[in-house]
Amino acid sequence: MLGASIYFSTPLEENERYLKEISLFNVKYIFTSMQIPEEKTEQQLELLKKFISVTNRLGMKLMVDISPETFRKFNVQKEKAIDFLKSLDVKCVRVDYGFDYSEIKDFSNEFEVVLNASTIDEDFYQKGLEKGLDFTKLIACHNFYPRKDTGLDKDWIIQKNKKL
Numbered sequence: 001m002l003g004a005s006i007y008f009s010t011p012l013e014e015n016e017r018y019l020k021e022i023s024l025f026n027v028k029y030i031f032t033s034m035q036i037p038e039e040k041t042e043q044q045l046e047l048l049k050k051f052i053s054v055t056n057r058l059g060m061k062l063m064v065d066i067s068p069e070t071f072r073k074f075n076v077q078k079e080k081a082i083d084f085l086k087s088l089d090v091k092c093v094r095v096d097y098g099f100d101y102s103e104i105k106d107f108s109n110e111f112e113v114v115l116n117a118s119t120i121d122e123d124f125y126q127k128g129l130e131k132g133l134d135f136t137k138l139i140a141c142h143n144f145y146p147r148k149d150t151g152l153d154k155d156w157i158i159q160k161n162k163k164l
Contacts, residue, residue: 001141003029003063006051007036008044016054023058029141030055031094033065035073045074045088052089063114063141067096078103082110094141101131104138114139117164118152140164 004022006015019030032051034044048064055062064085068078076084085093092112095104097119107113117140128135142152142160 001029001139002027003031003141005031007032008047009036012047012050015051019054019058019060023060028060029063029092030060031063031065031141034070035065035067035096048088048090052091061092061112062090063092063094064090065094065096068098082106085111101128101133104128105131105133108134108137112139113137114141116140117142117160120164 002025004018004027006018030051032048034048052062066081066085071078071081071084074084090111092114093107094114094116095107096116099107104113104115115138120140125135142157
């Protein structure tokens with residue numbers, strides 16, 4: 001799967017132009033993060049709704065990166081996380097650190113769930129199976145973080161993907 005990323009710190013008009021451009025190349029998944037510390041939270045929820053609207057209109061799916069910290073940041077109790085995301089019209093979540101297997105399973109019953117491919121290993125897989133995760137309903141995706149020297153080694157990715 002080929003995807004791209006957009007960020008709240010980039011003006012909406014610029015993100016929209018970028019999405020229109022890359023839609024011509026059949027890019028279907030767009031990543032955004034609700035947890036980049038340097039991004040302002042005040043307008044994130046309204047911008048998120050706009051991001052979802054634009055990606056839907058272009059035939060793309062917005063993958064929203066979340067962690068338990070995301071819900072604390074927006075004063076949402078963990079038990080209300082699914083309702084909160086549904087109220088924003090989120091359809092796809094990339095679950096980051098901090099969620100247990102039962103929470104991932106709950107998310108997968110309501111959303112398309114993406115796991116960090118870089119962190120999946122045999123132990124995670126086996127424990128996930130024991131806890132009832134249906135890996136046929138989950139997607140694995142490597143991270144992209146827009147900072148210098150944060151990339152993953154090409155050979156390492158190839159080997160990891162073979163294992164996955």
